[in-house]
Amino acid sequence: KSGAKLVADPENPRDIDVPFFRQPDRIANIGFYYQGARLSARIAYNYQTNSIREISDTPDFDIYQGSRNQLDFQINYKITENYRLYANWQDINDAPTIETFGDDTNRIRRGLLYGSNVRVGVKFIF
DSSP states (O other): OOEEEOOOBTTBOOOOEEEOTTOOSOEEEEEEEEEOSSEEEEEEEEEEOOEEEEOOSSGGGOEEEOOEEEEEEEEEEESSSSEEEEEEEEOTTOOOEEEEETTOTTSEEEEEOOOOEEEEEEEEOO
């Protein structure tokens, strides 16, 4: 848990404690990994609560980034000592990033959807 104190400005009477910038109150990660002689695989989940991104003159116009869930998966298969097949799928659940004015989820500033990312290929190790 962290925080910051806004310094009083004669023209801005705001002098309060706010959460530390870009720092969610809660972050959770969990992952499962398997490694065998030829096959390795990993699945990982990440969760973050909302966080303040920008401070305005009033709390109603502070900018918050909403909470986010992300699920990733990767797999590798060893064909020979020098060749491996791999697949990596990031953000399986295609989680959007939502920014709001204030801590009110109904006052959306913008929504960003980066999309899922899949990479498949062959690795050569020399």
